[in-house]
Amino acid sequence: MRSDCFVSRDIRSGYIALNAIQRRHAKVSTGDTISVSRFIPPDNFNLASLTLELEFIKKRTKNEQVDAVLLDTQLKQRFISQVMTAGQRVPFKYHGNNYIFTVNQAVLERQEGSNAPERGLISNETCIIFEASNSSGIKIVNQREAASSNIFRQKEFNLLSLGIGGLSNEFADRFRRAFASRVFPPHVTSKLGIKHVKGMLLYGPPGTGKTLIARQIGKMLNGREPKIVNGPEVLSKFVGETEKNVRDLFADAENDQQTHGDQSDLHVIIFDEIDAICKSRGSTRDGTGVHDSIVNQLLTKIDGVESLNNVLLIGTTNRKDLLDEALLRLGRLEVQVEISLPDENGRLQILQIHTNKMKENSFLAPDVNLKELAARTKNYSGAELEGVVKTAVSFALNRQLSMDDLTKPVDEKSIKVTMDDFLNALHEITPTFGASTDDLERCR
Numbered sequence: 001m002r003s004d005c006f007v008s009r010d011i012r013s014g015y016i017a018l019n020a021i022q023r024r025h026a027k028v029s030t031g032d033t034i035s036v037s038r039f040i041p042p043d044n045f046n047l048a049s050l051t052l053e054l055e056f057i058k059k060r061t062k063n064e065q066v067d068a069v070l071l072d073t074q075l076k077q078r079f080i081s082q083v084m085t086a087g088q089r090v091p092f093k094y095h096g097n098n099y100i101f102t103v104n105q106a107v108l109e110r111q112e113g114s115n116a117p118e119r120g121l122i123s124n125e126t127c128i129i130f131e132a133s134n135s136s137g138i139k140i141v142n143q144r145e146a147a148s149s150n151i152f153r154q155k156e157f158n159l160l161s162l163g164i165g166g167l168s169n170e171f172a173d174r175f176r177r178a179f180a181s182r183v184f185p186p187h188v189t190s191k192l193g194i195k196h197v198k199g200m201l202l203y204g205p206p207g208t209g210k211t212l213i214a215r216q217i218g219k220m221l222n223g224r225e226p227k228i229v230n231g232p233e234v235l236s237k238f239v240g241e242t243e244k245n246v247r248d249l250f251a252d253a254e255n256d257q258q259t260h261g262d263q264s265d266l267h268v269i270i271f272d273e274i275d276a277i278c279k280s281r282g283s284t285r286d287g288t289g290v291h292d293s294i295v296n297q298l299l300t301k302i303d304g305v306e307s308l309n310n311v312l313l314i315g316t317t318n319r320k321d322l323l324d325e326a327l328l329r330l331g332r333l334e335v336q337v338e339i340s341l342p343d344e345n346g347r348l349q350i351l352q353i354h355t356n357k358m359k360e361n362s363f364l365a366p367d368v369n370l371k372e373l374a375a376r377t378k379n380y381s382g383a384e385l386e387g388v389v390k391t392a393v394s395f396a397l398n399r400q401l402s403m404d405d406l407t408k409p410v411d412e413k414s415i416k417v418t419m420d421d422f423l424n425a426l427h428e429i430t431p432t433f434g435a436s437t438d439d440l441e442r443c444r
């Protein structure tokens with residue numbers, strides 16, 4: 001642990017005084033004998049960015065709004081040239097309230113080896129990003145980056161709350177790493193020499209939630225509605241029309257970059273079934289070279305001379321094996337994540353997501369055992385599990401309809417989806433990959 005200190009007349013020579021927070025952080029008690037040494041910061045030890053999570057020292061019921069710009073100024077006055085280390089907790093007073101911040105991330109202007117501890121000096125140039133959990137009662141305003149940084153908060157990056165089940169923490173981690181650079185403002189990224197990830201490929205069997213994931217990532221990154229296109233829709237039988245369709249996709253991003261430069265919003269383009277237009281060049285036998293020019297068009301937009309900085313392209317496919325290799329290289333769809341069929345626990349999560357509303361509104365009969373259903377649905381995809389739920393509901397609704405008089409009002413209270421409805425639904429919805437593992441292998 002590293003801490004700033006000052007000489008006090010109240011403390012005897014040979015002694016140091018630590019407050020309760022410092023004692024906890026250093027894992028020492030009063031009266032302990034410890035060894036200390038002087039820390040001399042090396043050259044170029046300034047922090048490029050510092051992510052601080054704010055809390056009240058004492059839990060409060062009142063909500064408080066904190067202006068990021070004002071707090072930034074105050075903290076810099078108070079802590080300028082002090083060293084901050086990831087994990088460190090520091091109390092401070094602001095507008096009459098006692099707060100404590102935890103250093104969640106500390107990034108040096110000069111990158112060190114990945115094993116170096118995350119620490120450095122606060123300078124006037126350090127970009128401070130404030131975070132506060134929803135439950136803290138603190139609302140941070142006036143910080144453009146705050147919205148996008150939410151995605152990266154370990155605790156808050158909860159795929160389940162986004163309606164996505166069956167993905168492990170490892171996925172969350174990969175996504176977070178891929179988009180971490182997007183939290184920092186442009187002047188910091190240029191100092192760090194970071195290039196944003198501009199493309200991502202989600203691949204795997206149909207119905208596993210690739211489009212759903214792409215859409216949620218898009219929404220979280222800038223709050224704008226992502227553009228979703230479908231490979232086959234972009235294809236046109238008219239000469240030159242497909243290339244134009246691809247160019248048009250990027251037009252908004254181009255205009256935005258021209259008008260706003262670094263301040264441009266992030267444009268997320270989701271390309272479903274990207275294999276339809278990005279098959280390996282030369283692999284199609286139409287002899288026209290049309291496919292080649294479409295792939296080239298897309299590559300130019302992602303990393304060519306005309307490339308854009310404000311674009312994130314997320315492609316989805318069931319057939320990664322058909323994709324043009326060039327599309328998968330660094331700087332293009334460089335982050336590739338396999339989304340496979342959910343395991344038993346994942347299936348349980350997906351079933352929970354799709355029955356949550358029913359449960360809340362007491363439409364789910366007490367005999368429904370989702371754990372058992374998860375165990376019985378091996379090889380079902382997320383979409384198929386959703387299908388099972390919908391079919392079970394349709395059975396339950398059918399029971400309420402009187403075939404003699406369809407105008408007869410339905411008694412809402414008596415609608416109950418039972419375990420039998422689910423078991424019957426399993427006969428109707430069967431998994432695509434139930435029989436053949438070969439087909440499944442092709443989606444890898």
Ligand SMILES: Nc1ncnc2c1ncn2[C@@H]1O[C@H](COP(=O)(O)OP(=O)(O)OP(=O)(O)O)[C@@H](O)[C@H]1O
Pocket residue numbers: 163164165166167204205206207208209210211212213272316317318350353381382383384386
């Ligand atoms: N992991 C999941 N968690 C929750 N719901 C899911 C999941 N996977 C699929 N679903 C449900 O199935 C629907 C269809 O999935 P989606 O279209 O995202 O799959 P996909 O992998 O993109 O399929 P395709 O490859 O056929 O395009 C989703 O909108 C969602 O309702």
